[in-house]
Amino acid sequence: MNATIPSTLEFPFPAPPPRGEAREVAPGILWLRMPLPFALDHINLWLLADGDGWTQIDCGYGDAPTRALWNSHFSTTLGDRPLTRVLATHYHPDHLGNAAWLSERFGCAIAMPQSEYLTAHAVANGHSGYGVAAISGLFRAHGMTAEHLAALERRGNQYRRGVPELPISFLRILAHDEISIGLNRWRVIPGHGHSPEHASLNCISMNVCISGDMLLPRISTNVSVWPVEPDGDPLARFLDSLGAFADLAPDTLILPSHGLPFVGARTRVDQLRAHHEARLAELVAAADEPHSAAEFVPVLFHRELDLQQRFFAMGEAIAHLNHLWHAGRLARHVASDGTIRFVRP
Numbered sequence: 001m002n003a004t005i006p007s008t009l010e011f012p013f014p015a016p017p018p019r020g021e022a023r024e025v026a027p028g029i030l031w032l033r034m035p036l037p038f039a040l041d042h043i044n045l046w047l048l049a050d051g052d053g054w055t056q057i058d059c060g061y062g063d064a065p066t067r068a069l070w071n072s073h074f075s076t077t078l079g080d081r082p083l084t085r086v087l088a089t090h091y092h093p094d095h096l097g098n099a100a101w102l103s104e105r106f107g108c109a110i111a112m113p114q115s116e117y118l119t120a121h122a123v124a125n126g127h128s129g130y131g132v133a134a135i136s137g138l139f140r141a142h143g144m145t146a147e148h149l150a151a152l153e154r155r156g157n158q159y160r161r162g163v164p165e166l167p168i169s170f171l172r173i174l175a176h177d178e179i180s181i182g183l184n185r186w187r188v189i190p191g192h193g194h195s196p197e198h199a200s201l202n203c204i205s206m207n208v209c210i211s212g213d214m215l216l217p218r219i220s221t222n223v224s225v226w227p228v229e230p231d232g233d234p235l236a237r238f239l240d241s242l243g244a245f246a247d248l249a250p251d252t253l254i255l256p257s258h259g260l261p262f263v264g265a266r267t268r269v270d271q272l273r274a275h276h277e278a279r280l281a282e283l284v285a286a287a288d289e290p291h292s293a294a295e296f297v298p299v300l301f302h303r304e305l306d307l308q309q310r311f312f313a314m315g316e317a318i319a320h321l322n323h324l325w326h327a328g329r330l331a332r333h334v335a336s337d338g339t340i341r342f343v344r345p
Ligand SMILES: [Zn+2]
Pocket: 090, 092, 194, 195, 213
């Protein structure tokens, strides 16, 4: 543990593998990149040598372009070895979209945390407070315009587009579990705030951490309030979860779901903490009069937002405002028409 903490991030691999190819980033760990049909246009997947087969970490968005790429990987990258296990870090469609499809093809189990498994089913079926109407109700209370709400409702449930099938059984993994993959043991690092029970994986013997969406090198992880927990403080849980990454060995190679593999987890955690504190301070400064979350969105996002971006921006704005409210840095008022506003106390 004598390695010095890099003051800037180091990127040992300057470019991702070309589409349909794989790159070894550590012994027995292959990097695959898959497309996404969003502004964030890619996801990294990790294929781990595991005895006579492979353990696949995350699976890509469940659409035709990704499945076509998977089909070419079956005959090239995988060689004659099957997937013997699929592990999903969390329920989001770019991570879970092909899990049931891969599981069916190879007859292998899907390992994931229980909250992620259950949330996938709730979101896919729009029940238990995860439906579009519930989201629309939350955003209405936080001041979203009728025009934007109508666009959101027209868009409907997007989850099924990326997750056409869901598993109906799974292997449960828990925080701090040790999972054997090949000759190595990987410990589950729990993460909260981005999704209910995100599982990152750290291998001490190889100095490699698969961070999923919890630690990304260039963009900040989405942290949103959702209608199922409207008064929640997911930002506090997210910032708290980052502590486990700050405590990793300084020379740990971080394998993130988006962007390039990097070294410098502690530096990145410091950057993210500073980023969120700066956003929080901007909101406090702008809160001399009561404003709704929708009115605060331009304080946080200085650019035009498309519908998808506005959806996440609202969730992010409410998360930051709830955090300030819970910390006593802002007061929260609910008007007689249900509109929620925040102001400096
Ligand atoms: Zn995610």
